[in-house]
Amino acid sequence: xxxxxxxxxxxxAGTLTANRLHRLxxxxxxxxxxxxxxxxxxxPGLLFVPFGLADPKRLVRSRRxxxxxxxxxxxxxxxxxxxxxxxxxxxxxxxxxxxxxVLATGASLLPDETEGLTxxxxxxxxxxxxxxDGSIALRDALDSFDGGRLVVNMIDLPVKCxxxxxxxxxxxxxxxxxxxxxxxxQINYVTSLDGAFTKPTCNRELxxxxxAKGIEVxxxxxxxxxDGAAGxxxxxxxxxxxxxxxxxIPLHGGSQLIARSPGLGDEIGFVAVDRATLQSGAAPNVFxxxxxxxxPTSKAGSVAHFEGETxxxxxxxxxxxxxxxxxxxxxxxxxxxxxxxxxxxIDFNYETEPVPGVFPEPHVGPLPLLRESRLNHLGKLAFEWxxxxxxxxxxxxxxxxxxxxxAGKELDATTITRSTR
Amino acid sequence: xxxxxxxxxxxxxxEGFFVHAEQWTEAMAREIASECGxxxxxxxxxxxxxxxxxxxxxxxxxPSIRTLGKASGVPIKELYQLFPKGPAKLxxxxxxxxxxxxxx
Numbered sequence: 294x295x296x297x298x299x300x301x302x303x304x305x306a307g308t309l310t311a312n313r314l315h316r317l318x319x320x321x322x323x324x325x326x327x328x329x330x331x332x333x334x335x336x337p338g339l340l341f342v343p344f345g346l347a348d349p350k351r352l353v354r355s356r357r358x359x360x361x362x363x364x365x366x367x368x369x370x371x372x373x374x375x376x377x378x379x380x381x382x383x384x385x386x387x388x389x390x391x392x393x394x395v396l397a398t399g400a401s402l403l404p405d406e407t408e409g410l411t412x413x414x415x416x417x418x419x420x421x422x423x424x425x426d427g428s429i430a431l432r433d434a435l436d437s438f439d440g441g442r443l444v445v446n447m448i449d450l451p452v453k454c455x456x457x458x459x460x461x462x463x464x465x466x467x468x469x470x471x472x473x474x475x476x477x478x479q480i481n482y483v484t485s486l487d488g489a490f491t492k493p494t495c496n497r498e499l500x501x502x503x504x505a506k507g508i509e510v511x512x513x514x515x516x517x518x519x520d521g522a523a524g525x526x527x528x529x530x531x532x533x534x535x536x537x538x539x540x541x542i543p544l545h546g547g548s549q550l551i552a553r554s555p556g557l558g559d560e561i562g563f564v565a566v567d568r569a570t571l572q573s574g575a576a577p578n579v580f581x582x583x584x585x586x587x588x589p590t591s592k593a594g595s596v597a598h599f600e601g602e603t604x605x606x607x608x609x610x611x612x613x614x615x616x617x618x619x620x621x622x623x624x625x626x627x628x629x630x631x632x633x634x635x636x637x638x639i640d641f642n643y644e645t646e647p648v649p650g651v652f653p654e655p656h657v658g659p660l661p662l663l664r665e666s667r668l669n670h671l672g673k674l675a676f677e678w679x680x681x682x683x684x685x686x687x688x689x690x691x692x693x694x695x696x697x698x699x700a701g702k703e704l705d706a707t708t709i710t711r712s713t714r
Numbered sequence: 715x716x717x718x719x720x721x722x723x724x725x726x727x728x729e730g731f732f733v734h735a736e737q738w739t740e741a742m743a744r745e746i747a748s749e750c751g752x753x754x755x756x757x758x759x760x761x762x763x764x765x766x767x768x769x770x771x772x773x774x775x776x777p778s779i780r781t782l783g784k785a786s787g788v789p790i791k792e793l794y795q796l797f798p799k800g801p802a803k804l805x806x807x808x809x810x811x812x813x814x815x816x817x818x
Contacts, residue, residue, distance in 0.1 A: 449778060449779070449780050450778065485779075491815060513800060515779055515790075517790065517791075529779075529790055529791065529793075529794050530794055530798070530799060544780065559781075560777075560781045560784050560785040561780065561781065561784065589775055
């Protein structure tokens, strides 16, 4: 068999899928990855750039170079997908026929969806660190910031790495303390959620840390408009928060390509898939992985990694005409930097919220869950090497299974919720 | 906890959200709305309530305020007039579906 597998997107999810499939099939499948450019950004590094803790040049590598020899890399813009005829149409006029299509098209930032956000003050006193250019511009702005109101605004979920805005607050607190000017800076975290985090146990832990560091939290604030000239964000229910420097996390949506291809996406352009098999509802030979999907868990590299195992097994099953396995459980694993060379680690899935315990080995660890530690910070730093050398090549992590493990977690009845379906 | 609504026992969480969407009736919606300070449910209210229930029953997830603004046919500004303070939560409560959970 020479199955034609087309993967759209050469980011974290697309790259690890291509490499896993190639290791499985070798030359027995023709695997093509399509992307519009050859710049793969290590996105977890963007958080550190504004504080001078990461060199922006080191965060970018070639997409092509992350793919195993034998995988075809195609530079080009995808015009649209015709699931009825199993073809991807490129802007160049070429068409790529496929037996299996994988959508790894990620999430897009939509700053223009919020009135005024990219108007007066954009990239002068209004910034985002969710792009490489944005994080560099914010670094320069923080360098010349001489005090005042720093507002970090998470406009609405879903966003990539939902803990990153909190990490930004923690690192900003540390940054201004090191510079001896913390008493001249007010930090306010403004969120659409009713707490710092959606899951109760983790919310309590993070709220305590925010309070201890003197970071104010404004909840249930649905930003309707940004007034950069006046230095104010306004909510739909007519509340205001004033700022001197605004760090915004713009609304996210799926790729424009999904919106151009009828039947694939939900209302905001994420690919509608079965949350356990990752198969699209639009066609049985279409799958999605990573930030591109609408599955109800975090948009994070660890999720793409854990999904990879399910996806590759299901592509193999599909090509053999077998029933798919419903094995993806929503497993997510995130380090949360808290400054001062410390970090928290959380590990959860669709049903189990983040709780204290140890990871990855039950009763042994060595990493503590939901508690600040230096070891977790070292884990976060080590993750950069792991990302390029284990995660993107599509290797399993030693000792870490794709399905979340209950062993090693301090659980009670309230921390596991009934599945919603 | 089990509470009584219009002489019918229903399971609601401490904030008043239904635990089982199938226990809900349209008459209960009017009752919950008045508990929450909405004297009358207009056609525009019902448009949102129906969209909420349909989406929840089809996908297992309650729509966010942003999705409501895009897909329910009622713009966000008007949603805040119809369901003051927090339209996504209040409409979910009246529509008899569990409390919307942000996904992280």
